[in-house]
Amino acid sequence: AQTVTQSQPEMSVQEAETVTLSCTYDTSESDYYLFWYKQPPSRQMILVIRQEAYKQQNATENRFSVNFQKAAKSFSLKISDSQLGDAAMYFCAYRRANYGGSQGNLIFGKGTKLSVKP
Amino acid sequence: NAGVTQTPKFRILKIGQSMTLQCTQDMNHNYMYWYRQDPGMGLKLIYYSVGAGITDKGEVPNGYNVSRSTTEDFPLRLELAAPSQTSVYFCASSYSRLAYSNQPQHFGDGTRLSIL
Numbered sequence: 001a002q003t004v005t006q007s008q009p010e011m012s013v014q015e016a017e018t019v020t021l022s023c024t025y026d027t028s029e030s031d032y033y034l035f036w037y038k039q040p041p042s043r044q045m046i047l048v049i050r051q052e053a054y055k056q057q058n059a060t061e062n063r064f065s066v067n068f069q070k071a072a073k074s075f076s077l078k079i080s081d082s083q084l085g086d087a088a089m090y091f092c093a094y095r096r097a098n099y100g101g102s103q104g105n106l107i108f109g110k111g112t113k114l115s116v117k118p
Numbered sequence: 119n120a121g122v123t124q125t126p127k128f129r130i131l132k133i134g135q136s137m138t139l140q141c142t143q144d145m146n147h148n149y150m151y152w153y154r155q156d157p158g159m160g161l162k163l164i165y166y167s168v169g170a171g172i173t174d175k176g177e178v179p180n181g182y183n184v185s186r187s188t189t190e191d192f193p194l195r196l197e198l199a200a201p202s203q204t205s206v207y208f209c210a211s212s213y214s215r216l217a218y219s220n221q222p223q224h225f226g227d228g229t230r231l232s233i234l
Contacts, residue, residue, distance in 0.1 A: 004160070035222065045161075045208060045225035091160055104168075104214065105151055105176060106223060108160030 002027045004094050006109035013082045014117050020067075021077045021112045023092030031097035034068065034075045035106065039089040048090070051075065053097070079114075087116045120144050124209050124226035131199040131233050139194040139229050141209030149212045150192040151176075151223065152184065154205040161208060167192055199233045206230050 003026045013019035025034070036048040051059045051068050058066050063083075067076045079086055090113075093106040125140045143150065148169045153161035163176030167186040181203055183195045192211075196203060210223040 009158075043206065043228045043230075045210075045228075047222050050222060093160075104149055104212065105163045105166055106153075106161070106210075108162075110158065110160050 002029075002032075002094050002096070002107050004092050004107050004109040006092055006112050008112045009110070010113045010115070012115045012117060013079070013086075015082055015084060017082055018078060018080045019082055019114065021079075021090050021092075021114065023075045023077070023109060025073050025075065025092070025094050027073070027094065027096075029096055033095045033097060034066075035093040035095070036064070036066070036075075036077045037091045037093060037108075038086075039091060039111070040085075040087070045091075049077065082116050084116050084118060087114055089113050122209055122211055122224050122226035124207075124229050126229060127227065128230045129232070131196075131231065133199060133201065133233060135199050136195070136197050137199070139196075139207055139209075139231070141192045141194065141226060142190050143192075143209075143211040143224070144190065145211060145213070145224065146189060147211035147213045147224070148189065149214060149223075150186065151210045151212075152182070152192070152194045153208045153210065154178065154203075155208060155228075156205050164194065164207075196231075201233045204231060204233045 005024045032053045034051045038046045049061045063080045089111045091111045092109040122143045151166045152164040155161045165184040167173045207229045209226040212223040
């Protein structure tokens with residue numbers, strides 16, 4: 001079974017600085033997708049960024065980028081120029097690629113609570 | 119621009135009561151999911167559906183039932199509420215017509231349920 005581990009329960013960053021959130025996963029599959037979701041106090045689950053395992057290039061979305069190390073099964077999220085609105089819980093999630101007849105559900109880590117100091 | 123809509127947003131139940139959490143999506147997604155989120159934890163899958171009339175159990179299905187009579191709706195039923203079911207419940211949907219799909223899941227805003 002696949003598992004996702006986020007080893008940092010809480011992180012803190014100064015506004016305008018850069019912070020990296022860690023995520024490792026365990027799978028025997030070669031093709032899959034990885035996601036980072038943001039959950040602000042409003043409880044919404046907001047997709048931040050996604051990475052296809054078959055792509056070597058790291059995904060980037062504005063101030064958010066990932067460091068995807070497939071061999072190490074590592075998928076960290078880097079937030080540059082941190083803003084007060086970035087304060088939230090961040091969840092790393094895994095999904096198998098081929099889910100035509102199976103679940104296709106997301107497997108989540110326990111989350112990292114990010115605080116942003118003004 | 120509704121996306122995934124969940125009702126109610128908050129509910130308090132007494133032990134042994136029953137209720138239905140509603141979920142509807144207007145994106146014509148074939149896949150729908152119910153997750154629960156316990157304090158300090160990530161989301162865990164309760165049930166899922168790959169299309170109207172087709173449902174299956176996820177990781178934590180005990181104490182719940184679902185149905186999928188239409189593409190849009192995927193209600194979650196608690197028959198005999200227990201304190202262990204106190205949680206935040208999320209409904210999600212996604213689209214896939216191919217064996218491989220990178221389409222992300224879209225989430226509702228969640229329902230906070232307390233069983234006292």
